[in-house]
Amino acid sequence: MNKISELFGSMVFNDAVMREKLPKDTYKALQSHIDKGTPLSLETAHVIASAMKDWALEHGATHFTHWFQPMTGITAEKHDSFISPTEGGGIVMNFSGKELIKGEPDASSFPSGGIRATFEARGYTNWDPSSYAFIKENTLCIPTAFCSYGGEALDKKTPLLRSMEAIEKQSLRILKLLGNNTAKKVVTTLGPEQEYFLISKELYEKRKDLIYCGRTLLGAKPPKRQELEDHYFGAIKPKVNDFMAELDEELWKLGVLANTEHNEVAPAQHELAPIFASSNVAADHNQLTMEMMKKIANKHGLVCLLHEKPFAGINGSGKHINWSLATDTGENLLKPGKNPIDNIQFLLFLSAVIKAVDQYQDLLRISVASPSNDHRLGGNEAPPAIISMYLGDDLKEVLDAIAEGKSEVPMRDRKMGIGVQILPDFKKDTTDRNRTSPFAFTGSRFEFRMPGSTTSVSCPSYMINTIVADALMEFADQLDSSDDTQADALKLIKEVYQKHQRIIFNGNNYSEEWVKEAEKRGLLNLKSAVEAFPHFTDKKNLDLFKRQNIFSPVEVTARQEILFEEYCKLINIEALTMLDMINKDILPAVSAYVKDLSDVVMSKKAISEDIPCEMEKNLISNLSSACDCLYIKAAALDQCLIEVNTIEKVCDAANYFFEKAVPAMNELRAIADELETITAAKYWPMPTYGSLLFT
Ligand code: ADP
Ligand code: MG
Numbered sequence: 001m002n003k004i005s006e007l008f009g010s011m012v013f014n015d016a017v018m019r020e021k022l023p024k025d026t027y028k029a030l031q032s033h034i035d036k037g038t039p040l041s042l043e044t045a046h047v048i049a050s051a052m053k054d055w056a057l058e059h060g061a062t063h064f065t066h067w068f069q070p071m072t073g074i075t076a077e078k079h080d081s082f083i084s085p086t087e088g089g090g091i092v093m094n095f096s097g098k099e100l101i102k103g104e105p106d107a108s109s110f111p112s113g114g115i116r117a118t119f120e121a122r123g124y125t126n127w128d129p130s131s132y133a134f135i136k137e138n139t140l141c142i143p144t145a146f147c148s149y150g151g152e153a154l155d156k157k158t159p160l161l162r163s164m165e166a167i168e169k170q171s172l173r174i175l176k177l178l179g180n181n182t183a184k185k186v187v188t189t190l191g192p193e194q195e196y197f198l199i200s201k202e203l204y205e206k207r208k209d210l211i212y213c214g215r216t217l218l219g220a221k222p223p224k225r226q227e228l229e230d231h232y233f234g235a236i237k238p239k240v241n242d243f244m245a246e247l248d249e250e251l252w253k254l255g256v257l258a259n260t261e262h263n264e265v266a267p268a269q270h271e272l273a274p275i276f277a278s279s280n281v282a283a284d285h286n287q288l289t290m291e292m293m294k295k296i297a298n299k300h301g302l303v304c305l306l307h308e309k310p311f312a313g314i315n316g317s318g319k320h321i322n323w324s325l326a327t328d329t330g331e332n333l334l335k336p337g338k339n340p341i342d343n344i345q346f347l348l349f350l351s352a353v354i355k356a357v358d359q360y361q362d363l364l365r366i367s368v369a370s371p372s373n374d375h376r377l378g379g380n381e382a383p384p385a386i387i388s389m390y391l392g393d394d395l396k397e398v399l400d401a402i403a404e405g406k407s408e409v410p411m412r413d414r415k416m417g418i419g420v421q422i423l424p425d426f427k428k429d430t431t432d433r434n435r436t437s438p439f440a441f442t443g444s445r446f447e448f449r450m451p452g453s454t455t456s457v458s459c460p461s462y463m464i465n466t467i468v469a470d471a472l473m474e475f476a477d478q479l480d481s482s483d484d485t486q487a488d489a490l491k492l493i494k495e496v497y498q499k500h501q502r503i504i505f506n507g508n509n510y511s512e513e514w515v516k517e518a519e520k521r522g523l524l525n526l527k528s529a530v531e532a533f534p535h536f537t538d539k540k541n542l543d544l545f546k547r548q549n550i551f552s553p554v555e556v557t558a559r560q561e562i563l564f565e566e567y568c569k570l571i572n573i574e575a576l577t578m579l580d581m582i583n584k585d586i587l588p589a590v591s592a593y594v595k596d597l598s599d600v601v602m603s604k605k606a607i608s609e610d611i612p613c614e615m616e617k618n619l620i621s622n623l624s625s626a627c628d629c630l631y632i633k634a635a636a637l638d639q640c641l642i643e644v645n646t647i648e649k650v651c652d653a654a655n656y657f658f659e660k661a662v663p664a665m666n667e668l669r670a671i672a673d674e675l676e677t678i679t680a681a682k683y684w685p686m687p688t689y690g691s692l693l694f695t
Helices: 002-007 015-021 024-036 042-058 097-101 157-177 208-213 226-253 279-299 340-359 361-367 393-403 458-480 485-503 512-520 529-537 539-547 553-607 614-646 650-678 689-694
Strands: 063-068 076-081 083-085 091-093 123-127 133-136 139-148 186-200 269-272 302-305 319-327 408-411 414-417 439-441 446-448
Touching (some): 002 226, 015 024, 015 042, 042 139, 063 123, 076 139, 157 186, 157 319, 157 458, 186 279, 186 458, 186 689, 226 269, 279 458, 319 458, 340 393, 340 458, 340 485, 361 458, 361 529, 458 485, 458 539, 529 539, 529 553, 539 553, 553 650, 614 650
Antiparallel strands (some): 063 076, 123 139, 186 269, 186 302, 186 319, 439 446
């Protein structure tokens, strides 16, 4: 325990370090900059930069970098050395306030959705002092936001910061209107649970699909799958334990409160749940976590697969996002409080979430849409592509009673008055039973279960923040002119529930009946990423982003363009990889097998025409027709990839990939997997599912 407290945050320029290293007035100026946005003078920045540099050098750093999250979804760094030459051939270690505040990485290598082409090629990174600087591999990393010359966001952090501001502003308005004047700050809190697979590095390196695409494009199902969980853990445990111990330690040094666990359903699958933090910090930490997972796995002869669906037929990986709102006075705004006034406050915030989720189902769906997550959503392991909310029976009863104008509601063994008595304590076990809901209330927070394991948490987080901010704004605007805020707030809660209750569903989201029921209710069912993306620029959404100062229409259009572009690139890489594996590995391997079988037939015949060789002949025939089929269909997919190049608009190309390439790949896979099951093991040119998952 002692060791952990020493380790924890030891590589972070955190509050404690700043208090110690910064002059008092500098520390105060920085705090006021973070809390209230008071501008920071260049002199103050100089003092901070100098203290940061000294601390970093003490901890072995030689370089610094602006660490940012471009639209590629991974983090980017451009390392600079602290070293500056002096006259006479010496060196000094330098780091200026200017270098701390602003950087200018080569922006042309990052996706911009056309923004840079129309404005300026330059991009800037701007220091985000609300997330602490840290040292990673001898480099001082300074979290930054990345934008264009004209100020357009080119990254995933900027909209998150903007959305946190938006929701804070509206939340504080609501709190004030309800007479809560003590809270001065409201932050969104986030606890992302990260799922991942660990497999042997040696086997990984024998599969092009894993190397290029992070998932298997082919592979027949092993005779046994998740049933073998126990057996599997017995064999691999020591290696995985070492990995987890090192991962925890490295993350603790970076100030990430990680707690790794073996607790997932699929073989070789694990989960890491950190302790929640402010959304911005949690998003940075999640990026660091994913990076560390990959690096550390590598050191242990393992590979960490973060892909949403590395193995067909086996549960995929998601990233559950636990989301709530907290005040600087330590109050969780989604906790059904202890006194009646809090109930109204809680119910009002809850209503804002209900309204937001119903009105902006499309945006929530877009925030988790990707070609890789398409494999998960709608399978019987992850929520469907339909957005709905789970509130639990207790809470639903309360809202039902309010909507019906009742003055009290029977609650378990007691009667509860509406708005005047205390809400029941929502124990986790009464609210968390439904694991099939995409957006579930779990007693004191919401858990958004649709995000995929590779997704940056920023996108789903800023979407939730933005849509809820907008609902709160509408409430605050209405209550502003009210003479009886409590009564009018209760009225609002009632109206919202009556209008938006179609979004609430406490049943089994995996069932067929729900799909039908949801359609009846008029809920959206955007089954795939390419069906979801176009809604990004719907007028109501452009208006929302503008109203909440998250994005200009140009920024939204650019983001949509990037999503389509990414979709095309990814499917193209997958298709090319599949063709390569089929043409260069599978077809030659099966041909070799057919040749050997034919040799056997000939040898038998040479001895005597009477020796039976039905088995060989049947196999040769089946293998040959499957190979022909594979060959012809591979050529068709190849043709498809040529044709798509003639399509001009990226959204049309994405649609073409979705409608033509994806089904063609599915067909190819079915044939290849069938071939795998009838080909003798020693001929099959790559490790099978059985060996990947169980050895
Ligand atoms: P489960 O596995 O049942 O979903 P866990 O306790 O493993 O639950 O994970 C819950 C996650 O939710 C953790 O990351 C935790 O830090 C986070 N969490 C808890 N309270 C909040 C909150 N108020 N806001 C955001 N995240 C929270
Ligand atoms: Mg969970």
